[in-house]
Amino acid sequence: MDADSDVALDILITNVVCVFRTRCHLNLRKIALEGANVIYKRDVGKVLMKLRKPRITATIWSSGKIICTGATSEEEAKFGARRLARSLQKLGFQVIFTDFKVVNVLAVCNMPFEIRLPEFTKNNRPHASYEPELHPAVCYRIKALRATLQIFSTGSITVTGPNVKAVATAVEQIYPYVFESRKEIL
Amino acid sequence: MACANPVPKLYRSVIEDVIEGVRELFIEEGIEEQVLKDLKQLWETKVMQSKATEGFFRNSHPGPLFTLQLPHNLHQTIQTSTASLVIPAGRTIPNFTTTELVTSNSSANYSLPSGIGYPIHVPAGVTLQTASGHLYKVNVPVMVTQTPGGASILQHPIQQIFQQLGQPSIIQTSVTQLNPSSVQAATEKSQRLETILSQPTVLHPGPVERKQLENLATNETLARPPVGNEHKTTPELLLSQQPISLESPRYMNLPGAVFTPQASQTDSNGGPVVSVSGSMTQTLDGKRLSSGPRHSFHQQSDVEVLIFKNRMGENGALKHPRSLEEPCGLPALEEESSAQMDLSIQTIDDIKEIIQIDGTGDTSSNEEIGSTRDVDENEFLGIIDAEDLKVLEEEGDSISNEDSTTNSSDNEEPQIDIVEEDPLNSGDDVSEQDVPDLFDTDNVIVCQYDKIHRSKNKWKFYLKDGVMCFGGKDYVFAKAIGDAEW
Numbered sequence: 001m002d003a004d005s006d007v008a009l010d011i012l013i014t015n016v017v018c019v020f021r022t023r024c025h026l027n028l029r030k031i032a033l034e035g036a037n038v039i040y041k042r043d044v045g046k047v048l049m050k051l052r053k054p055r056i057t058a059t060i061w062s063s064g065k066i067i068c069t070g071a072t073s074e075e076e077a078k079f080g081a082r083r084l085a086r087s088l089q090k091l092g093f094q095v096i097f098t099d100f101k102v103v104n105v106l107a108v109c110n111m112p113f114e115i116r117l118p119e120f121t122k123n124n125r126p127h128a129s130y131e132p133e134l135h136p137a138v139c140y141r142i143k144a145l146r147a148t149l150q151i152f153s154t155g156s157i158t159v160t161g162p163n164v165k166a167v168a169t170a171v172e173q174i175y176p177y178v179f180e181s182r183k184e185i186l
Numbered sequence: 187m188a189c190a191n192p193v194p195k196l197y198r199s200v201i202e203d204v205i206e207g208v209r210e211l212f213i214e215e216g217i218e219e220q221v222l223k224d225l226k227q228l229w230e231t232k233v234m235q236s237k238a239t240e241g242f243f244r245n246s247h248p249g250p251l252f253t254l255q256l257p258h259n260l261h262q263t264i265q266t267s268t269a270s271l272v273i274p275a276g277r278t279i280p281n282f283t284t285t286e287l288v289t290s291n292s293s294a295n296y297s298l299p300s301g302i303g304y305p306i307h308v309p310a311g312v313t314l315q316t317a318s319g320h321l322y323k324v325n326v327p328v329m330v331t332q333t334p335g336g337a338s339i340l341q342h343p344i345q346q347i348f349q350q351l352g353q354p355s356i357i358q359t360s361v362t363q364l365n366p367s368s369v370q371a372a373t374e375k376s377q378r379l380e381t382i383l384s385q386p387t388v389l390h391p392g393p394v395e396r397k398q399l400e401n402l403a404t405n406e407t408l409a410r411p412p413v414g415n416e417h418k419t420t421p422e423l424l425l426s427q428q429p430i431s432l433e434s435p436r437y438m439n440l441p442g443a444v445f446t447p448q449a450s451q452t453d454s455n456g457g458p459v460v461s462v463s464g465s466m467t468q469t470l471d472g473k474r475l476s477s478g479p480r481h482s483f484h485q486q487s488d489v490e491v492l493i494f495k496n497r498m499g500e501n502g503a504l505k506h507p508r509s510l511e512e513p514c515g516l517p518a519l520e521e522e523s524s525a526q527m528d529l530s531i532q533t534i535d536d537i538k539e540i541i542q543i544d545g546t547g548d549t550s551s552n553e554e555i556g557s558t559r560d561v562d563e564n565e566f567l568g569i570i571d572a573e574d575l576k577v578l579e580e581e582g583d584s585i586s587n588e589d590s591t592t593n594s595s596d597n598e599e600p601q602i603d604i605v606e607e608d609p610l611n612s613g614d615d616v617s618e619q620d621v622p623d624l625f626d627t628d629n630v631i632v633c634q635y636d637k638i639h640r641s642k643n644k645w646k647f648y649l650k651d652g653v654m655c656f657g658g659k660d661y662v663f664a665k666a667i668g669d670a671e672w
Contacts, residue, residue, distance in 0.1 A: 037672070039640075050672070 015106040022064040054080035111155030113182040120181035238660040
């Protein structure tokens, strides 16, 4: 039968990556010396600042561009980014919180069944690519959503997409195809 | 149980090393030794006060060694004034009784005990020799006070005044600096000495002035100087015989300083006087080489002219003490004495009015300067922009940055000026650090690191060669390994 399109699967968002700009030059040395919880990577010209509350790690460049990683939701990402900008403002920089954008969302999903990957690959020729010698998972790309799914034989699927919505949609889309090539437990 | 606490030793050695290393720099800069001593004291007291380490006690400074050299002729005076040699000291009171002195030989050397406390009252006529070897001839009763922690008496500012003395300088001049309480006495003495000093510069090795010299040097036993031409020839002899006075040939030796060591060497009468004159001639010779302190130049310049006149009058063919092995580089006086006089006058004039040829008095190439200025300005204008950018980058000044960025942003997004989405309110929605720096502790480690490693929030530290301040106490380590969770 056709798989139930109602996907009651738990999609766990493990990572949200976002960027924003401060619109001002940042003195990395000053941040490294005066900021709290910072790692100064002088060789590459970055400062890592870790926050506890939303557990995020921010990579700060002197140009004022900041990449924020480690959040578990989009809201949390924004919240953390703002808090980070706030702390930079406290250090004395004239920070303006602009151009906030979620760049990447990583989610995990677990199928209640195992999947036969070679069969799945054969059925989904253009989108799926499978090189078992290189990587044990099938890489399935949905161009429309700009999402990539990695499908493992255990039924675990890793989805990366531009935002949470796209990720959710991708999982929904892949479910029927995966369901087709599932491994029935007799 | 364990070996002794290494920290105080280490700290002390650090302090010593730093002070030693910096000593030369200080001297170069012209900063007194006293300042360095003060620095050391301050440092040590601070370390002690901080109680960062136990058992940190200041090294006891070995007292300065003074060797008293009592000249031969002092014994009589000593007998008369026994009290003068009783040195009132702060802690220990060594008494040099007269009997000791009398029984000793002509040159009595006494070492003041190291633990002696200052101030010391030294009577007249005593020559002191410090541990560093400097000879100090004391002409008048002197109060010697101690610079804390130091034995060096010779101070630089004083040297400027008494530069002519060279090595053998006078203690009291340094005392003037050290002990304000004895300033009055010292100033009198110093003035007197200065007069003594200045007098010889004005005096000539002429018969008239000998009397003046005689009057001046009252302490010294001056025999009547010889008269006439002997005076001229004897310098040669004496100077060769008394090389001591030539020690610092370019300097005027204070009569006292010169006399005393030669007191036992008075070969001929008027030796002292002549040596002064001998040294005078030396200075005159040396003057040509523009050696010697400028201080005495102008005084000597007058002298020189007069001397030449004298010599002209007395000896047509004047031979300078050629036996002096001084590389004077003078033209033969005999032949060109008159020319020399002119030369001397000329040199005097030159020296008096040294015309500055360059710098502000420059008259040439004004146009060049103007033109270069224009060029510089243009260049400067061009440079300004680059510098501005640099400044902007350096300081991160937002206002100026906004200007520059608005330019750029205008280019890219002409519509979107700096539209701040949800401007950061000052701590409105974005809360402050809910965990403000919980550890603003004073537990600090200052060290070098071999490796610092992190996995997620697990940290590993491999440290070396460090000092740890933990609970107010200092601990030193060569290696330290640590684990931490963030």
